[in-house]
Amino acid sequence: MxxxxxxxxxxxxxxxxxxxxxxxxxxxxxxxxxxxxxxxxxxxxxxxxxxxxxxxxxxxxxxxxxxxxxxxxxxxxxxxxxxxxxxxxxxxxxxxxxxxxxxxxxxxxxxxxxxxxxxxxxGEELLSPGLTRRLIARMTIPSTAINHDVFAQLTTREREVVALAAQGLSNEEITRELVISPATTKTHISRALTKLDARDRAQLVALAYRHRLIEPS
The missing domain is CATH 3.40.50.2300 (Response regulator)
Structure with a gap:
């Protein structure tokens, strides 16, 4: 309930x-x-x-x-x-x-x-991905303030999953894109949240944009 x-x-x-x-x-x-x-x-x-x-x-x-x-x-x-x-x-x-x-x-x-x-x-996906992605893109910081080491502790696969989440993909879509199991996708998201000390998926995506894991369109 x-x-x-x-x-x-x-x-x-x-x-x-x-x-x-x-x-x-x-x-x-x-x-x-x-x-x-x-x-x-x-x-x-x-x-x-x-x-x-x-x-x-x-x-x-x-x-x-x-x-x-x-x-x-x-x-x-x-x-x-x-x-x-x-x-x-x-x-x-x-x-x-x-x-x-x-x-x-x-x-x-x-x-x-x-x-x-x-x-x-x-906690699986952001609401209104297009709107949220556009808004978070506006939260990016100047290039001089980018910290590329933010994602150094993530594995290659975890970085891929976070990048796809930042593009607005749901867990189901990430699973299909990377050809992995739904459980594996959830595990990667969970580990990324823990490693980056992010409260939820919204903050995880915000970090991806702010520190240029992906570039806002």
Missing amino acids: IKVLIADDQALVRGGFRVLIDSEPDMTVVGEASDGATAAELARTTGPDVILMDVQMPGVDGIEGIRRVVADPALAGVRILILTTFDEDEYAIAGLRVGASGFLLKNTEPEQLLHGIRVVAG
């Missing part, structure tokens, strides 16, 4: 998400919050797997809410999916920088939202 916490300042929006999520046999809503501070507090008591976090909320906004969740060692396993009505890169970039695992607009189809929750909860 995937436990979901909803953070949005509009009660109607929270109610709509709750009905949608609770209608799924493998999901349940464990709490609702109207700002980032309450979301972080509720996360400690409800133990969600995924937080749906609105960005613009009064008082403590979603970005600060994400920062508080990520900074709490007790919430290390919580994944955060940014939800916003604003299709602007800055919100997604800010969220990814502080630890969000994905980005989705509120006007997405219900099926896509539910799929996104499952994806983030499983």
Whole structure:
């Protein structure tokens, strides 16, 4: 059962998400919050797997809410999916920088939202690969600040897997591309996360772009 916490300042929006999520046999809503501070507090008591976090909320906004969740060692396993009505890169970039695992607009189809929750909860792939790839590409750093040694501890195969993930490929697609087993793909991703001290796949991909494991298109 995937436990979901909803953070949005509009009660109607929270109610709509709750009905949608609770209608799924493998999901349940464990709490609702109207700002980032309450979301972080509720996360400690409800133990969600995924937080749906609105960005613009009064008082403590979603970005600060994400920062508080990520900074709490007790919430290390919580994944955060940014939800916003604003299709602007800055919100997604800010969220990814502080630890969000994905980005989705509120006007997405219900099926896509539910799929996104499952994806983030499983930690297997990024949401909206094209959008996320474009946003992370904007997070690259100047060539003078590139640290090519970042990936020195990875094996050749692990570097290949991380590079493909950074291009937006899912685990299934990486498995087909490299002609390896699904279990092997997951193992390579897991080892890369551990070696690079990355919280999740989003941070792993961000590192690949920031330190030029691959070049952003």
